[in-house]
Amino acid sequence: MSTGKTSAAVGTESTVDTPVVSVADLSIEFPGVRAVDGLSFELAPGAALGIVGESGSGKSATALALLGLHHGTGARVSGRITVAGTEVTAATPEQVRRLRGATAAMVFQDPMSALDPYFSVGSQIAEVYRLHTGATKQAARSRAIEVLDHVGIPDAARRAGDFPHQFSGGQRQRALIAMALACEPRLLIADEPTTALDVTVQAQILDLLHQLRAETGMALLLVTHDLGVIAGTVDDVLVMQHGRSVERGPVGRVLAAPEHPYTRDLLAAVPRIDAPRQLSLADRPTTPDPLVRLVDVRQDFPAGHGLLPGRRRTVAAVDGVTLDVRRGETLGVVGESGSGKTTLARMMVRLLRPTGGRVEFDGTDIGQLPDRRLAPYRRDLQMVFQDPISALNPRRTVGESVADPLRAAGIRDERRIRDTVRDWLSRVGLDPDRYDAYPHEFSGGQRQRIGIARALVRSPRLVVCDEPVSALDVSTQAQVIELLAELRAELDLTLVFVAHDLAVVRQVSDRVAVMHHGRLVELADAETVYTDPQQTYTRELIAAVPVLDPALAAERRAERAALRAAG
């Protein structure tokens, strides 16, 4: 049987034993870069394989190649890829097109942008279904509602007519999974399906994938950078580095007893939510004496504006939070998107003026100080931002960026500025001779080091880090966290560490504040929060974090299912 007879091959006896995916000696070359280099693997029908690796390891390029999606992009694909009997690398575009969505469907990373904003969710699913089955409009619409219902969209018949922007992030990912299910594919390829989602939503989506696999018997290829996501979801795992497979085996064995040094490094770098902090460098006694004291601070944003002034509707991003940041401590702030954690962080350094309450820094209420009187406090209040790419001006050298706070302080002595900046560049682990290089010449982790140098160059007393490592690979993440811990000890800093990743926060924090819907839900010592959480929300949040032990992951999944059944 030659290629292209996919529809005839589906369901016949011979396909039961032949692998649904077979990749032999796959290489993918982009102009100047070899993204995948001699990769081979197979995936049996109904099985689940996870491909893990850091950014640039070639894992996503591999996923795209399975559906022939590199066609026309300038990438050179060589080797052999067979998906459900179709040899993708040799088939005509028409044959590959029939495969896509019908026999092998794909779910992408960013659910926010993966659906067309101009069409209703239901019509997009129906369109794909009609295309592959030739069903009537009526039948396609019913099918769309059916699969939306199947993936757990409540009131699917009505929601099918809604547009993507009317769905939450998790719902959009469900809708995309529904689109994938519509034609009952034999293979589901999921490329970082939960990376853009909150941890509780991530757990729901992974549970859904698990359940669907059990129900439909489709094979799953899960591509991710997150070893925790892999642990509870797949049977086998393939670890990629620089476009090559370095290790492959059952997920339990690879995670428990990795053979390849790269896998070991990767595992060691993963922050463990189930392990107490290791990075704290000789816990200093922190006095309960507060450096920053927030008293009932709030931030109300106007929601829409009316024709007449007065009586404006507002949304409380931070809804009356009272907490102390103690001198010398690291306070972790965790919460899901929309919990108000970033808004709170910005108010602490007065990038935002609170709309209510007090922000006391060292005994002075700086919450409402006019800019002129705030100036003396600016040097003590610094911030490290989430996105190291956009937080640096691409048109200025990194040395100039780090020097900005010094110039803003009125220092004019160029020799002194240059010496100070060079000193800081080397303290954050960069070559001081790269003073005149531009941000694009640095990697993500290096750029974040530059951001840290810029925050520290005026020796502040409080540094607020807003998601400082969430855009970085795990191994880079670990290095940046280590750097922050070292600097904190060395400089007697008070740190506020804002992040959505509960494991990271556990690794760095003395105390942890949990935020939910603009309110402070729980605040206690890190150990207490993680081992003996007092609030239901905190417990849910911790239970949703993926764990590295597959057996434990299955246990957690069962617990979540029981919780859902009960609630």
Added chain:
Amino acid sequence: MARYLLKRVLGALVVLLVLSAVVYLIFYALPGNPAQLVCGPKTCQADQLHRIEVGLGLDQPIWLQYWHFLVGIVAGRTYSGGPEVIHCAAPCLGYSYQTGEPVTGLLLDRLPVSLSLIVGGFVIWVTVGVALGVLSALRRGRAVDRIATGLTLAGNSTPVFLVGLLLLIVFCVYLRWLPFPGYQALTVNPLLWAQNLILPWVALSVVSAAVYTRLTRTSMLETLSEDHIRTFRAYGLPERRVIGRHALRGALTPLITIGTIDLATSLTGTTLTESLFGLPGLGQLLVSSVRNIDLPVVVGVTLLAGAVIVVANAAADVLYSVADRRVALA
């Protein structure tokens, strides 16, 4: 929606009020006496001149003239300068100093001519511009892209009177395929109407299509790189459908705003084309009224153009929110 419309209408009234006031002020700041022009340059006697001034209401203070003008629009007004009494019905914009014709009537005469010219032209230049833009985007960097870009930019940088003259010479003088154009009403003979307007339409399109080609090209390239396009490719939609249904929709929506405003500003912005092809449109009327210091006509045309632009702006917002559900009217 009702609230939104109310807001827009109130806003529009304020804009038009300010616009008319500014035109009045500018007019009076300019040198020259319209009565003198009406009366004639040499033979005019002082008492004759005075009579004309009184008849036109020019002897009154400026704010009073302006007030009468405003009342005239809402309630109509009565002129009783000379022996006869003339009543001018409700949307009264006054009478032309030059010809004595009611301004409202003048505008209504000219409006169909201008509309015929710009609506027909608009359809052609948008169609051609968008088609070339899409083609350029899909064949990015290839010969088609370069040729389309080159042609439209060349058209854009050529003055319309030059393009128009060339068209006239080729089609009316050498080939004699078309008669020398003039204006024929659509209601009288649609075929003749189109035959007379085809050259001006083409001339306008040659000049105006470039903007749409460039915008469509950029917008199409941007849309093609979006994630949802990749989604539909990954779900096996044929390329024809990915582009025709999903990419085009995203690429063309931003053109709504520019297209609507473009259409509105063209209403009085095609004077050169009108003169070249002998079309008595609003652009010509505006230019001649300015030359003749014919205040009521100047104000009338300006207000009409202003009203059309304000309405077009609101229409663009509404259309946009219909085309893109993420945009809410506020």
